[in-house]
Every structure is written in structure tokens, then in C-alpha cells.
Amino acid sequence: MVTKQYKGSPEEADLTRADSLAREIFSDVANKWALLIIEALGERTLRFGEVRDEVDGISHKMLTQNLRMLERNGLVERNVHPTVPPRVEYTLTGPGQGLRETVSGMCDWTHRHLGHIEDARRRFDT
Numbered sequence: 001m002v003t004k005q006y007k008g009s010p011e012e013a014d015l016t017r018a019d020s021l022a023r024e025i026f027s028d029v030a031n032k033w034a035l036l037i038i039e040a041l042g043e044r045t046l047r048f049g050e051v052r053d054e055v056d057g058i059s060h061k062m063l064t065q066n067l068r069m070l071e072r073n074g075l076v077e078r079n080v081h082p083t084v085p086p087r088v089e090y091t092l093t094g095p096g097q098g099l100r101e102t103v104s105g106m107c108d109w110t111h112r113h114l115g116h117i118e119d120a121r122r123r124f125d126t
């Protein structure tokens with residue numbers, strides 16, 4: 001991999017890094033599983049199996065990958081209790097709760113405009 005030297009101001013470099021990070025985070029969380037996991041956790045703490053039960057159709061592997069990604073991005077906190085067998089719980093962090101509010105707003109928007117969207121799709125498809 002070749003690293004390019006950035007020739008702009010430090011402020012511009014910070015904005016470039018922020019834009020790049022934003023695109024990376026959007027790419028991570030803009031998948032159906034991540035959004036469903038965020039919604040399932042809501043304002044509660046759930047164990048792995050409870051999250052899996054809440055997210056219909058998700059495989060063990062996909063749940064693990066998405067929980068790790070959400071934890072890496074600071075949206076989910078993983079708490080391991082030293083018991084036998086270990087008890088692992090997941091909770092949304094403050095930023096995770098903020099993202100959940102944003103997602104809820106998008107869902108509300110969809111519900112408000114559902115009729116318009118369906119009409120537009122019918123017109124387009126004919």
C-alpha cells in the first residue's frame with residue numbers, strides 16, 4: 001500500500017479524516033443486521049441468545065460479526081461476567097443510543113410517507 005503525503009492545512013486534513021471515518025462507520029452500520037441489533041437492544045441489556053431471539057433470521061456467525069463491529073465502533077458495550085459458563089451481556093452505549101434515535105426517526109419517516117412511496121413505486125413500475 002502506498003501512503004500519499006497530504007499537502008493541505010491541518011484543519012483540512014482533520015476534515016478529510018473525519019469524512020473518511022464517517023463513510024467507514026456508515027458502511028459498517030448501514031446493514032440490516034446492525035440496525036436490527038441496535039433496535040433489539042434498545043434501552044436494555046441482553047445476553048447473546050436473547051439478542052439472537054430478538055433478531056429474526058440472523059445466524060450465529062452474523063450476530064457475532066455485527067456485535068463485534070458495533071463494539072469496535074463504540075456503539076455496543078460487551079460485559080463478560082466471570083461465571084462458569086461465562087455470561088456475556090450487550091448494551092448500547094450513549095452513541096449507540098443516539099444512533100438508535102436516528103434510526104427510529106428514519107422508521108417514523110417511512111411510516112409517515114409509506115402511502116406516497118408505494119404510489120410512486122406503482123407509477124414507476126407501470
